[in-house]
Amino acid sequence: MTGLLLVGATGLAREATAVAVMVRHPGPVQVVDDDAARWGTLHGLAPVLGAVETAIELDHDVVLTLGKGRVRRRTAARLEMLGLDAGRYASLVHPRVVLPGSCWLGTGCVALDGVVLTADVEVGDHVVLMSHVSLTVGCVVESFATLGAGVALGAGVHVGSGAEIGMNASVREGVRIGRDATVGMGSVVLEDVPAGETWAGVPARRLRTRVTSFG
Numbered sequence: 001m002t003g004l005l006l007v008g009a010t011g012l013a014r015e016a017t018a019v020a021v022m023v024r025h026p027g028p029v030q031v032v033d034d035d036a037a038r039w040g041t042l043h044g045l046a047p048v049l050g051a052v053e054t055a056i057e058l059d060h061d062v063v064l065t066l067g068k069g070r071v072r073r074r075t076a077a078r079l080e081m082l083g084l085d086a087g088r089y090a091s092l093v094h095p096r097v098v099l100p101g102s103c104w105l106g107t108g109c110v111a112l113d114g115v116v117l118t119a120d121v122e123v124g125d126h127v128v129l130m131s132h133v134s135l136t137v138g139c140v141v142e143s144f145a146t147l148g149a150g151v152a153l154g155a156g157v158h159v160g161s162g163a164e165i166g167m168n169a170s171v172r173e174g175v176r177i178g179r180d181a182t183v184g185m186g187s188v189v190l191e192d193v194p195a196g197e198t199w200a201g202v203p204a205r206r207l208r209t210r211v212t213s214f215g
Contacts, residue, residue: 003027004090005055006046007075008066009035012128014044016065016110019092027060056082061090064108064126069144069162070180072126076108076144089125106143124161136173148185160195169204 004025006013017029029046032055033039038048052075055062062084064072080086089108096113099105103117106125114132117123121135124143134152135141142161147153151165154173159165163177166185171177176192183189184200184207193199198207 003058003060004029005049005058005060005062006031006065007033007052007055007062007079008064008071009033009038009043009048010065010067012067012110013046013065015112016063016092017044017046019094019110019112022095023092025061025090025092030058030060031065052078053082055079056084060088062088062108063090063092063110065110067128067146069126069128069146069164072128073144073162076126112149130167142179166200 004020006016009031013031020029031043031046031048032050032052033048034051039050041048064075066072066075091105091107091109093111094113097111098116100119102119103121105123108126109123111129112131115129117135119137121139123141126144127141128146130147130149132150133147136153136155138156139153141159144162145159146164148165148167150168152170154171156174157171158176160177160179162180165183168185169183169187171189175189178193178195180196181193182198187200187204188202189204197209199205200207
């Protein structure tokens with residue numbers, strides 16, 4: 001049977017393991033991580049086999065369980081260069097996720113308990129939707145974005161690649177969150193957040209701009 005390989009010994013990996021058990025993913029759940037101190041130990045219930053490159057040696061399904069979207073993006077590029085077939089990526093969707101037929105969830109995603117997609121929602125690859133995220137009609141969430149627990153997006157919100165929206169933040173309908181932008185916990189976003197900027201507050205305002213190149 002094909003097992004499941006989680007890339008990154010993180011809290012998200014523990015949550016992903018729990019979902020894998022619930023949906024009865026075939027085969028063992030195992031973890032790889034670049035921290036050599038973790039090799040040969042258990043991360044929750046899953047053994048840590050070795051470095052990230054170990055993924056190439058196995059035929060398991062793969063899920064990136066690194067918390068930061070930008071790190072997931074870099075790791076996916078690294079694995080691609082090493083020869084990992086993109087067809088090996090799998091999504092883990094909690095049984096209580098609401099996913100109507102008019103909605104699309106990409107590959108390599110993690111969607112935890114209570115996530116709701118209402119209608120005509122598009123979610124890209126390697127997106128993490130923590131528990132009780134609500135995506136309403138017409139929302140688009142690009143690849144490698146991360147939405148914290150309790151995030152609520154109004155109709156037609158567009159979230160850029162690698163963006164991070166903190167726990168319990170709310171975004172007004174039609175707003176755009178730029179690539180690699182960050183929205184703080186509990187924020188209320190009423191206007192567009194440019195790429196690479198960090199916004200927080202009620203209403204949300206700019207705190208700083210990322211000076212490094214996007215990647």
